[in-house]
Amino acid sequence: MVLISPYVSGQGVSDGTINNENIPDFEENFDYPSHLEKEIVGVWENVSMKVWVRSYNNSDTSFIVDINEDTWEMKMNIKPIVTTIHDDGTYISEFRNSFDSLIYKPKGTWMVDGDTLIMEDHQAVYRYQIFIDGDVAEFNSLIDWDKDGIADDKYSGVHRKKK
Numbered sequence: 001m002v003l004i005s006p007y008v009s010g011q012g013v014s015d016g017t018i019n020n021e022n023i024p025d026f027e028e029n030f031d032y033p034s035h036l037e038k039e040i041v042g043v044w045e046n047v048s049m050k051v052w053v054r055s056y057n058n059s060d061t062s063f064i065v066d067i068n069e070d071t072w073e074m075k076m077n078i079k080p081i082v083t084t085i086h087d088d089g090t091y092i093s094e095f096r097n098s099f100d101s102l103i104y105k106p107k108g109t110w111m112v113d114g115d116t117l118i119m120e121d122h123q124a125v126y127r128y129q130i131f132i133d134g135d136v137a138e139f140n141s142l143i144d145w146d147k148d149g150i151a152d153d154k155y156s157g158v159h160r161k162k163k
Contacts, residue, residue, distance in 0.1 A: 036130065050066050053146050078096060090110070091108060092105065137158070139155070
């Protein structure tokens with residue numbers, strides 16, 4: 001996947017100076033949202049996730065939780081989570097059971113810091129290194145999947161943007 005990251009650079013010339021003629025003039029008070037901030041806005045549905053659980057309950061036991069599109073409902077006992085990320089810095093997620101009944105609807109705020117998406121709701125702050133390639137996004141983070149008090153479990157989730 002391709003990391004979406006904004007940058008602007010001049011082109012070097014032989015004497016080592018920078019040619020700034022291709023860099024746009026920036027207005028001091030204008031807000032230039034990053035490409036990632038623009039790309040993340042929309043409706044995203046979980047496609048798959050993999051969690052490498054290390055030291056399960058602080059023991060030598062480790063395992064991998066591997067859920068794909070075909071096994072999501074069977075393994076998770078819910079439909080794929082749908083998260084709507086609004087351009088005003090807010091988001092809302094919908095968790096639905098197999099009968100399509102809404103069972104949980106967290107909402108909060110989000111922001112981008114470099115390649116990290118930071119989402120905060122009433123319970124916690126979540127930080128994901130995010131990569132976007134077209135309508136697919138990969139979210140990576142260290143989390144406490146096994147609830148042992150240590151965020152040492154590697155999470156990788158794939159989400160697809162709904163049209």
